[in-house]
Structure formats: structure tokens, C-alpha cells
Amino acid sequence: MQTPLVLHAERLTKRYGRRTALVDCDLRIPRGHVVGLVGPNGAGKSTLLQLACGLIRPTSGTLSVLDSTPAAGAAHLARVGFVAQDTPVYASFSVADHLRMGAWLNPSWDSKLAKRRIAEVGLDPAQKAGRLSGGQRAQLAMAVAAAKRPELLIFDEPAAALDPLARRGFMHSLVEFVGELGASAVLSSHLLSDVEQVCDYLVVLCGSRIQIAGPVPDLLASHRRIARDPATMAGFEVIWAERGRALVRGDATVRAARDAEPVTLEELVLAYMSRATGTGAAPGASAAVTR
């Protein structure tokens, strides 16, 4: 396969001492997508993204990002923008200082883009970053990551600490940046609602393993909900079953079955998470896990 890959993992494993954060992850994500990485807290999302931007190294297995080892050198660092969890900024630096820093440290820095974005989201350049609200800080961190015009933007739980309004603003900016830069993006969240809005590719990570990954339309097309006793469904791959209902994956025969109904993305994600943990909510039941 010659399609250029944004992320390519093979048997990727990361352990912290005796604790395992990721096990045998295989991923091939093509370019041009906005990828949502979802899973409960502690599933290994942050680990995967920190591996992708080279902050940490795999215990075993390989991961290449844009066909290269993460953070392989200055040139590769320039191609990947990363907004870390809690969107760290220098508290004693002003907003303008951050843009200056970006210009000093990135040869590909787009000063116009940065200044325009800062103005558009209403940040005062003279304001100290330590005095910004969570939402403003996130916008600043994103502007710094995006203004170096990377080919891939990685966001680690960027909206986790934001209120709903700030979150909406952030997601809006994110989509605009990705569109303007023509970049790919990977965004992790434990909130499916964030991901649903903006992503066209989904990776479900649970229990340190990749449960499923694929373009959202393909995933929706290949899964069905069937109101039948799972025992009678030989030949289907049952993802999760409960009380006479099941969520199954299959080919045209499944989808052609008379009682097969389309699933929502939320049902699908919950089914895979429930299967991975062996407990939790069933598809179509309460959405507690994602709220």
C-alpha cells in the first residue's frame, strides 16, 4: 500500500514500570482525516499521542508519524503540531511573547496566521498568559501549534477542562485551522460528543488496546443493531449483546437482514468499550460512559 500514512503503528507497546499503557497496537491511518481517538480515562489515549509527538518512546513495537520516527529532528518537529493536555503555556509570557517565541523557534512560522487567529478569538496580545481563562489558554496553545503550519496537528484532550461554550469555540477553531492548513489532525477525548462533531475517522482505545479504527462512514455502514437472540446469529460477529438485542459487524448479508437497523456512532463506541471492559452499558442504553 503506497498511500501516505499519518500514523502507522505496528505492535506498539508502552509500559511504565509494571503498568501497561498500550499493548500491541496496530494502526494505519491515512492522511487527510480528522481522527477522533476515544476511550475512557486511563485507556492509553494520552500515551499514544505522546508517543506520536515523540515526548516518550515505545517500550516495543514501532510507530511512525508522517513516515518518520516521531520528533526525529527539527525538520520533522516542524511538520507536527502538538497541543498537550491542559494546554500548557508560559505564565509569565504575554500572548504576544508566545507568538514571538513561535517565530523564534519555528522556521516555517506563519506570523500573519497567528496574529489573525489571536485577534479573531479576541485575545489581547499584551495579556499575560497566566491570567488567561482555560478557554483562552487553549486557543493560544492551538494558535502556537498551528502557526508553524504543520502537516499534522495532534490534540491531547484539548477540551477536557473547558466549559461547554469554550469547548464549542475551541472545536470551531480546530476545524477552521485544519481546513486552512490542509492538515490532518488527531484529537483525543473521553467525550464522544466532541469527536462526533468534527471527526471523520474514529479510533476506539480501551483497556490499552485498539478496539476498532476506521473512517466513520465505513464504520456506520458495517455495523447493525439486530433485535434478536444472539444465539441465533451464527455467522455474524457479535460485538455486544444484551437482552435480546445485539450490535453486530458484518458484510452485505448482515446489512441485508430484515431486522437489521443502522447504529449511531455512540452505540457503536459503547459496544466496543463494553466488550473491552466486559462490563458497562449496552448499546443504546444510557450514555453515562461518555458523559
Added chain:
Amino acid sequence: MIRMSLRQFRIQALVGAILLVLAASYLIHLGGDIRAVRDTAQLQTQYGQTMLFLAAGFGLVPALIGAFWGAPLIARELETGTHRLAWNQSVTRRRWLAVKLAVLGLASMAVAGTLSALLSWAAGPADQVSGDRFSGLLFGARAVAPIGYAAFGFTFGAVAGLLARRTLPAMALVFLAVIAVQIAVPNLLRPHYLPAERVTVPMSVDTINQARTLGSITGGPVIGGIEIPDAWVTETSSLRTPDGRQLSDTAFNQCLDNAPRTGATGRFGDAAACLGKLDLHVDLAYQPNQRFWPFQWIELTLYLGLSALLAAVGMWRIQRRVS
């Protein structure tokens, strides 16, 4: 990256600069005062204490640089999580660290160099009279060696911060450790930079009375503070009898406690008179004063080498470090 390092260093640099200006004006003032003394023989009595006090204070400079400039350099980034912002700009981590170490390291060396030059200048006339700038304390507050101490203090602070990942513990650790190193080196390493000269000094009554101490709290026939003109005495043997053996404790204590009364004057009085009759000697190891400059360069090289080694540890560590 240089501009970034300078921008982050701004406040610490400002505080450092203010303290440097204060210290420099004091030293220039002191240098003027010392030069105003007509009778140079008076210099030692007038300024001897001040020189020791200044040297001790100057010994704190590398520890302060290590604690306030070195330790927070990386530890603060790790503590606040901003390393995740810094390390994802188009600058490799190693370059990021190398530039920071170079910029602040050079600033540390410049501060120490300036202070040392001013102190050496101010103390010049006093040093000439007393001839003791090769002694344990003053040596480290003159000429080029302090530049090495500052480089070491800073690099040690930075690397300790990288390893400890917490600013305050790293600062405390660095402050104490740098002082400990500065006590250990003059006592344990410096006497051996070049092979010491050795000399046997007969213990005449006069010589004994010129010593600083006789005996010690642990007992034993020891004498302390025998000096040799134009040299730094690094080692003094115990009192030895003509056949080269150590004087017995009994004989020594006999002289110390029950010396025949002779009405002898001098620092140790009858005890010195009694010991003087025993035809004793001590063996001294010393470094002649003309080795002051070779020793300065050796010590500078030693500390710069140590700093380079620490920087290498930092470079290795930062590449492997977890987030």
C-alpha cells in the same frame, strides 16, 4: 533559541545584575581603601579578617548560581508542563538544552569572572604583603578558578533539576552539594595536583612556639600550623624522634603536663622548652607559592571538565526522558 533562552532568563538575569553591581561597587570601594593605606605592614592586621570573610562569602556564589539559575532551568518547565510546549517547537530537545546551558553557563562564568577579577584587584596589595593567596580559602576567591566553580555550580543545578524534576528540592540539594564540593576539593584534591615538595623541619623551641596548636583533643603528639615561607603547607606529620618514629604519647604528655618549670616564655612556654630538648622533627609536604598559577589553571580545567561531563549527562538524559 538564544533569544528564547534570554527571554526566559530575564528576571533572574535582572536580579543577578543588580547583585553584581552592588558587589562590584563595594569591591571597587574596598580596592580604593586598601590602596590608600600608606604603611603596607598594616594591611594584614587591618584587612586580613575582611579578606577571609570575603573569600567565604565568595564561596557561596557558585552555590547561589546553581540554586537560582541552574536548578529551576529545566525543573520549572517539567513542573509546570511547559516542556511539552517547548519540545514541540521546531527545535530538537538536545539543541534546546545545549543552547540554554551555553547561554546561562556563559552568564554564570561571566559573573564569577567579573567578581573574581575585582576581588583579586582589590586584594592585590594585601595579598602581596601576606603572601597567603595560595591558602585553602583565599585560593578559591582569586584569579580564574572561580569561573570554573560557577560553570560547575550552574551545570550541576541544571542537571539536578532535570533529574529531580522538582524545583525546590533541586534548589536545596544543589545549594548544599555545591558547598560540600567546594569544601572537599581544597582539602582532598588540590594538595595533589602536582607532587608535593617535602622537607624535614627540626623542632627547636622557637619553631614550636611559632606553631598554632600543640596536641589535639584526640591526643597524640601532633603540632599544627607550622609554616614555610612562600609555600602552602599541605601536610604535617606528627612529632618524630631522631630515629624517625613517632614520639610516644607518654613522653609527649609528660612535656605537655609536667614540664620542668624553667620560666620559659613563648606561646607554649615550658612545654615547648621540654619538647625542644628531645631533638624532634616533623616532615612537611608543601606546594611552593610559584605554583599558584599552575594550580589555578588545573583547578579551572578540573571544574570545566566536570561541567562538561554533567552537561553530557543532561544531553543523554533529556533524549531518553519521559514526559
